[in-house]
Amino acid sequence: MKPPPLVQSSVRIFDLSLGQMLWSRRSVFLGVLLGGPVLLALALRIVSTLYEAGFRINGVRAAGASIFGMMIWLLYLRFIVPILGVFYGTALIADEVDDKTITYLFTRPIPRRAVLFGKFLAYLACTVLLVLPSVMLVFFLVVPTGGGSIGAAFPSLVGDFGMLIVGLAAYGAVFAFVGTGVKRPLIVGLVFSFGWEPTVLLLPGYLKRLTVAYYLQALVKHEMPQDSAVSVLMQVFREVPSVAASLVCLAAIVAGTLWLSGRAVENREYVLEQ
Amino acid sequence: MSVSVPPGITGLLGPNGAGKSTFMKVITGQLKPSKGTITVLGEPIWNNPSLYFRIGFCPEQDSFYERMTGLEWVTALVRLNGLSDGDATEMAHRALKAVELTDAANKKIGAYSKGMRQRVKMAQALAHDPHLLILDEPLSGMDPIARRKTIRMVKDWARAGKSIIVSSHILHEIESMTSNILLINQGRILAEGNVHQIRDLIDEHPHTVYIRAEQTRALARAFLAQDDVLSLRFEDEAVVVQTGRPDAFYARLTDLAASGELGAIHEVTSPDDNLQAVFKYLVKS
Numbered sequence: 132m133k134p135p136p137l138v139q140s141s142v143r144i145f146d147l148s149l150g151q152m153l154w155s156r157r158s159v160f161l162g163v164l165l166g167g168p169v170l171l172a173l174a175l176r177i178v179s180t181l182y183e184a185g186f187r188i189n190g191v192r193a194a195g196a197s198i199f200g201m202m203i204w205l206l207y208l209r210f211i212v213p214i215l216g217v218f219y220g221t222a223l224i225a226d227e228v229d230d231k232t233i234t235y236l237f238t239r240p241i242p243r244r245a246v247l248f249g250k251f252l253a254y255l256a257c258t259v260l261l262v263l264p265s266v267m268l269v270f271f272l273v274v275p276t277g278g279g280s281i282g283a284a285f286p287s288l289v290g291d292f293g294m295l296i297v298g299l300a301a302y303g304a305v306f307a308f309v310g311t312g313v314k315r316p317l318i319v320g321l322v323f324s325f326g327w328e329p330t331v332l333l334l335p336g337y338l339k340r341l342t343v344a345y346y347l348q349a350l351v352k353h354e355m356p357q358d359s360a361v362s363v364l365m366q367v368f369r370e371v372p373s374v375a376a377s378l379v380c381l382a383a384i385v386a387g388t389l390w391l392s393g394r395a396v397e398n399r400e401y402v403l404e405q
Numbered sequence: 406m407s408v409s410v411p412p413g414i415t416g417l418l419g420p421n422g423a424g425k426s427t428f429m430k431v432i433t434g435q436l437k438p439s440k441g442t443i444t445v446l447g448e449p450i451w452n453n454p455s456l457y458f459r460i461g462f463c464p465e466q467d468s469f470y471e472r473m474t475g476l477e478w479v480t481a482l483v484r485l486n487g488l489s490d491g492d493a494t495e496m497a498h499r500a501l502k503a504v505e506l507t508d509a510a511n512k513k514i515g516a517y518s519k520g521m522r523q524r525v526k527m528a529q530a531l532a533h534d535p536h537l538l539i540l541d542e543p544l545s546g547m548d549p550i551a552r553r554k555t556i557r558m559v560k561d562w563a564r565a566g567k568s569i570i571v572s573s574h575i576l577h578e579i580e581s582m583t584s585n586i587l588l589i590n591q592g593r594i595l596a597e598g599n600v601h602q603i604r605d606l607i608d609e610h611p612h613t614v615y616i617r618a619e620q621t622r623a624l625a626r627a628f629l630a631q632d633d634v635l636s637l638r639f640e641d642e643a644v645v646v647q648t649g650r651p652d653a654f655y656a657r658l659t660d661l662a663a664s665g666e667l668g669a670i671h672e673v674t675s676p677d678d679n680l681q682a683v684f685k686y687l688v689k690s
Contacts, residue, residue: 133455135487154472231468234468235529239482240456240485400437402436
């Protein structure tokens with residue numbers, strides 16, 4: 132008999148893993164973390180309601196859509212998405228090894244890499260389900276401030292969701308690879324996200340191409356307030372490739388790191404602690 | 406080493422740290438041999454998923470997706486064999502029935518007793534009707550009644566034509582299932598053959614049994630009345646007994662558990678000091 136196809140096996144691992152992932156302590160903790168931007172948005176809304184002058188950046192009244200765009204980039208893409216990627220991505224296989232349940236999956240007639248791919252899909256679904264309500268709430272709280280229109284800004288919300296999903300996929304795949312390849316993957320992942328990436332993004336030269344954030348920032352489309360420190364900073368960030376080139380690079384990062392991770396899982400022996 | 410496993414039950418016997426679990430992991434393709442090749446059912450096992458259609462493995466570790474019910478868990482694992490949802494559910498039901506867990510099929514595994522957890526592990530191993538069943542310490546931690554049931558089930562599966570490898574560090578457990586054993590120590594097969602040949606040696610060494618029970622003092626009084634009990638001591642909610650005749654002792658213990666007259670017996674385990682002593686003797690000679 133032949134083992135089921137890779138896609139079918141991956142989907143079945145996805146079915147098995149999604150519930151476990153959604154109701155894990157990790158999801159509860161990260162769900163709480165995702166409440167942070169909502170609280171911040173609520174505070175902005177209250178300030179905007181109480182003070183007619185609204186929320187200002189360097190004396191310029193910021194439109195709600197612009198503030199939302201900044202939050203998407205600075206809070207979600209640069210902080211929360213890498214955090215989610217690190218905590219889930221590095222643990223895709225490690226959780227099963229720590230829980231000693233990997234044996235049940237590795238003694239079934241499926242390729243070992245299907246376990247990784249299925250769990251990666253479950254990670255993606257789980258993190259999207261966590262991020263979605265948080266972003267929606269922030270959108271509805273922030274966009275109306277400064278007289279913004281929810282209807283007009285809604286198409287950009289869809290784009291932002293797409294961008295977040297791409298970010299989650301890219302960081303998740305990179306950290307899945309880190310998780311299968313190195314000892315102490317969590318530390319390596321955190322250093323990559325909050326040490327390496329912010330540093331090289333501010334440096335001139337080609338090093339920034341060795342980050343995920345470099346390609347993600349090309350997808351950020353929000354108009355930012357002008358003549359301010361933030362806009363100057365954004366101009367630095369705006370040294371970016373085209374959207375098409377970024378999407379191709381991000382797809383290559385996802386495919387490449389997942390393929391390497393799959394290979395590592397196929398060839399590695401997992402010794403469970405007695 | 407080359408080991409042939411005939412139809413029926415083969416016991417893999419050795420003290421803790423002898424290499425039983427490593428041997429099990431190698432023949433189930435979880436570990437790669439550092440030298441040579443491993444073939445199971447005529448095919449290399451490492452990175453050969455199709456072989457798992459013919460092998461069922463019940464690992465030693467007590468680990469599960471605790472939030473799933475027994476039925477959900479077994480079904481989800483059988484689905485990985487490429488079966489449709491309906492077929493997987495039907496096979497899971499059948500396997501749970503075979504291990505007498507039908508009534509608890511829809512209970513969360515987290516709420517299962519130790520014996521039920523061992524049995525649901527066996528259900529996932531046999532659900533897809535494999536030719537070769539590999540059971541790593543399947544009786545570990547079970548109460549006497551669950552042990553008796555499990556031994557009976559394993560024997561029934563062997564009678565139905567399956568080849569079964571069972572590991573244990575307790576001769577009595579292996580002996581109650583089969584007389585065909587592999588003796589393993591320090592990663593080597595020391596002997597292969599009939600259990601009775603080493604039986605006399607084993608009997609010369611006192612056998613230690615740890616019993617966690619509701620009424621340890623009443624049990625201790627009952628044990629002391631027997632002349633095969635050499636010593637006993639109390640540990641938390643358990644009584645630890647040394648006996649010179651394990652067969653007779655286990656038989657009485659099972660009867661006591663079944664009658665319930667001295668309260669519930671939750672867990673029976675055996676440290677392997679006695680077997681270790683026998684192995685030391687065998688290696689020296």
